[in-house]
Amino acid sequence: MKKRIVLLGPPASGKGTQADHISSAYAIPHVSTGALLRSESEKGTPLGREADMWTSKGQLVPDDLVVRIVSLWMAEHGQSFIFDGFPRTVRxxxxxxxxxxxxxSSLDLIVLLELPESEIRRRISDRLSCIKCGATFGATLHDLSAGDACPRCASPLVRRNDDNAEALDKRLEVFRNQTEPVIAYYEENFPKLLCRINAAHGSDEVFASLARNLVDA
Ligand SMILES: [Zn+2]
Structure with missing residues (x-):
């Protein structure tokens, strides 16, 4: 059973959803660096305060600091994890x-969820999110419109501001400039660990392929 997993993929490839699935099916902690950073900052730890110095200036938290925060998490919680959208840069x-x-230790599986750009754009423009619990739903798939009640918590659904075309272009550019080199890095250094999964299939089918790759052959 693979327990140290990196999950990479473009926007709307379903990383968060799949990481949640794996986490509950196999009891592997789902770790997002955004959540770790927020938690350190809220607790006012030395690392959290250091991160605040950058974010308060509107700057990205430096790569080495992000990894120090992740390392601290590993020291406290052990080495079973699924990282969602991390590492974000080659550094x-x-x-x-x-x-x-x-x-x-070392990683034992690197998963790349692949999705064509046309499908990324279609999914993003079709996406509604809940203002309260943050769950996202495909409007067409779930027959929902903006203003409808969230199927999970009944709060209103909205189209997110960062889902507009300009913001999406930026996120795709960041993916091409930063994450694609990460994929190339893993391809070169850990070719046997890298597994590509077609994320254009339905969520259940993607999960089934992921699950097959998690179990040792
Ligand atoms: Zn909700």
Missing amino acids: QAVYLDSALKALH
Whole structure:
């Protein structure tokens, strides 16, 4: 059973949903660096305060600091994880490798959810999110419109501001400039760990392929 997993993919490829599925099906903690950063910052820890210094200036938290926060999480929670959208840059990937090496460990699966750009655009423009619980739903698939009640918590559904075309172009550019080199890095350094999954299939089918890859052959 694979327990140290990196899950990468473009916007709308379903990373968060699949990471949640794996997490509850196999009891592997789902770790998002955004949530870790927020938690350190809310607790006012030294690392959280250091991160605040950057975010308060409107700057990205530096790669080495992100990885220090992830390493601290691993030291406290052990080495079973599914990282969703992390590492985001090659520097983070390199730092993560050294952090794991220092713990006499390494990744055991890198999953890339692949989705054509046309499908990314279609999914984003069709997406509604809940203002309260943050769940997202395909409007067409679930027969929902903006203003309808969230199927999970009954709060109103809205189209997210960052789902507009200009914001999406930016996210796709960030993906091409930062994450695609991460994929190339893993392809070169850990070709046997990298597994590509077609995310254009339905969520259940994607999960089934993921599950097959999680179980050791
Ligand atoms: Zn909701």
